[in-house]
Amino acid sequence: MTVEGRPGQLYEVRAYTPLRLEVIGGVRSIEVHGDCKSLKLSSPQATYEVDRAGYTSWQVRVKAER
Amino acid sequence: MSDENPFEELELNVTADEAQQNYIPILAAAGIQGIYDAQATYHELLNQLPLLYAQSLQHYEELDRQGPQFVTSDLKVDESLRWSRVALDQLKICNPYVGWSYVSGYGSSGTGTRPMYAWYFGEPTTTSWAFLDAGGAASLEEAFRFLEKYPRKDGAMPHEISQSATLVDWFDKYPYAYIHPDSNLWYLIAMGRFYHFTGDEEFVRQSWPHILRAYQYCLSIMDPADGLLVIPKDGWGSMELTGFSKDAAMAGEWIAALHTVRDLARMAGDSALSKECVQREEKADASLEREFWDPQLEYYDYGLFTSGEPVTYLNPAIGWSAWLGSLPRNHAQAVLEKLSTASFLADWGQRNMSLADPRYTEGSYHIGSAWPFATAGSMLAQFKYGDAVQAFLTWRAMLGLRDFDAPGDMPEVLTGTYHRLLDDAVPHQMCSEMMAIPGLVDGILGLDLDVPNHALKWAPSPPPTWPNVALQHFPYGLEKMDLELRQSCGLLTASIRPTGSQTVKLQFSPALPMGSNVVSVKQDGKPLVYQVENRGSDALVVVNTVFSAATQIEIHYQPGVALEMEKLPLLEGDLSRNLRILRTS
Structure with missing residues (x-):
């Protein structure tokens, strides 16, 4: 996924899936609640480059395995 | 005083x-x-x-009870959609001099301005999806008949008609009645939508002379060299400013209008006109891409100044062209991705100018604000092109505006940078309702009626946290239908219960979670032939079948991954802070 967010802001994207998810990049952690996996996201850059909206973009890469 | x-x-x-x-x-x-x-x-x-x-109480109880019912898994959504029907209904007025019809909104006029939007506009045409989906076909008929009373001699359809139109020389001495040449385009598009949705051939035949005149006016301002419309001097295009001659968003509307006239001409038995429209549409399509698509920016230029110089402004109104189906798929997707960026999309809607544009002026009506109506086009197109995760978050955020200032109504416009209404915004605006019920019916459920051809397309992309969603007593021509979608892990069930017995061709194409593998598709227990298109963000299953009585389609699948974003709450005055998902694959 390509996402945009505010630097320093913690975001949550919920993935509804029975598959096992493995983080490749762009995700701080995954909390598993049965088939609902909660992906905690925040921008990974150490020095943030923000646009005029104060947002920065990054890639979220997660591998799903049956 | x-x-x-x-x-x-x-x-x-x-x-x-x-x-x-x-x-x-x-x-x-x-x-x-x-x-x-x-x-x-x-x-x-x-x-x-x-x-x-x-x-009054009885009126609203009947209004609520008699229209289609929207039953989702979210009570706040259901309530907001019920209020949408009330908000539209309350705009009907009678001016004894001008006639019965729908004004565009209510708001304080202050001490020295017009009564804001409490006069007549062509707005029911741009809001036609909301009227029809809410069960208001008769309201749209009234609005059509009203507008058809006031075309200019050359066929230009009215954009706005003052409450004092018969007391002053409104149509000749003031510029506003016919300032928007795209009023004709929206009239034609809405008439086509009305025809396909209701199948009311008799009504459309009665309107046929007006349809022809509206079309002929468009031809009178068409540039024969490229087949695109030229905005008359001192007229407005998709942006309500003068000085432009061509407008890419208007070109997209023209392409959609030609498509409509093609269909209506077939209905009227005018095959020559139908063929003419096909040729004009092909030419306009090619011209829009050749003249305005910028491969470096992956977006369309705004259009041309009257001098012929290109206008390098990224106009979000082109999102409507994506929704109307006037853009090539890859260009539509590129446009929608840009419109989802935080520079364009505030947490409360689409800005009319990107924050990245140095000309952006905070709080400007034209270049520094966010409009629910402008948001509707791109949001509906996102559902259409498989960006349902972002589209759903936008839709939920926009429904929240109904509680924002005038409870029960949707406001006209907010500022671009801060979560608050523009100082002179109208708190009750007709076209803003395009966000609400159409967001469910045309967006999430992807319902597309073609009553004259006994056809129905149903392309839903339900959010994963909704175990069920239903439309009850939804109009299908003279009949009604109950449509219900239920989902659990690995099973999607669609039920249709028509009140009539006509045979309807159904294309059912739900979006399953990305990476899902389809195991079987059955209708009433019998296997159906299906195709799967992996769109990256989802897996689209396509089946073509028919029904003439209650029927049920079950799709069993090995589930992939369905996403939903958490929505961070906002207070009045806040900056945007929610996540944007630009691309999922």
């Missing part, structure tokens, strides 16, 4: 306790000499208060 202070103030001091224990009616009566006697009206209101209150 004096000219210096042309208003009077009325102050009521009522405590919360008093308000809970007493019924405090507020009556207002105004008159027109010889037609309405203000004093008599006031006394009639006062004397018949209980009866009038009961009649």
Whole structure:
């Protein structure tokens, strides 16, 4: 996924899936609640480059395995 | 009242306790000499208060009960959609001089301006999806007939008609009645939508002379060299400013209007006109891409100045062209991705200019604000092109605006940078309702009726947290249908219960979670042939079948991954802070 967010802001994207998810990049952690996996996201850059909206973009890469 | 202070103030001091224990009616009566006697009206209101209150209550109960019912897994959504029907209904007025129709909104006129949007616009045409989906085909008919009373001699359809139109020389001495040449385009598009949705051939045939004149006006302002429309001098295109000659968003609307006239000409038996429209559409398509698509920016230029120089402004109104199906798929997707960026999309809607553009002016009506109506086009297109995760978050955020200022109504416009209404925004605006019910019916459920051809397309992308969603008593021509979608892990069930027995061709194409593997598709227990298109963000299953009675389609699948974003709450005055998902694959 390509996402945009505010630097320093913690975001949550919920993935509804029975598959096992493995983080490749762009995700701080995954909390598993049965088939609902909660992906905690925040921008990974150490020095943030923000646009005029104060947002920065990054890639979220997660591998799903049956 | 004096000219210096042309208003009077009325102050009521009522405590919360008093308000809970007493019924405090507020009556207002105004008159027109010889037609309405203000004093008599006031006394009639006062004397018949209980009866009038009961009649009003009955009216809203019937309005709520008689239209289609929207049943989702979210009670707040259901409530907001019920209020949408009320908000549209309350815009109907009667001006004894001008006629019955729908005004565009209500808001304070202050001390020296017009009554804001409380006069007549062509807006029911741009809001036609909302009227039809809400069960308001008859309302749209009234609005069509009203607009058809006031075309200019050359066929230009009215954009706006003042409440005083018959008291001044409104149509000749003021520029506003016909300032928007795209009024003709939206009239034609809405008429096509009405025809396919209702199948009411008789109504459209009665309108046929007006349809032809509206179309011929478009031809009269068409550049024969490229087949695109030229905005007349001092006229407005998709942006309400002068100085432009061509407008890419208007070109997209023209392509959609040609598509409509093609279909209506077939209905009217005019095959020559139908063929002509096909050729014009092909030419306009090619011209839009050749003249305005910028491969470096992966976006369309705004258009041309009257000098012929290109206007390098990324206009979000092109999102409507994506929704209308006027853009190539890859270009539509590129446009929508850009419109999802935080520079364009605030947490409360689409900005009319990107924050990245140095010309952006915070709080400007044209280049520094966010409009629910402008948001609707791109949001609906996102559902269409598989960006349902972002589209759903936008839709939920926009429904929240119904509680923002005037509870029950949708506001006209907010500022671009801060979560608050523009200072002179109207709190109750017709076209903003395009966000609400169409967001469910045309967006999430992807319903597309073609009653004259006995066809129905149903392309839903339900959010994963909704186990069920249903439309009850939804109109299908003269019949009604109940449509229900239920989902659990690995199973999607669609049910249709028509009141009639006509055979309807159904294309059912739900979006399953990305990476899902389809195991079987069955209709009433019998296997169906299906195709799967992996769109990256989802897996689209496509089946073509028919039904003539209650039927059920079950899709069993090995689930992939369905996403939903958490929505961070906002207070008035906040900056945007929610996540944007630009691409999922």
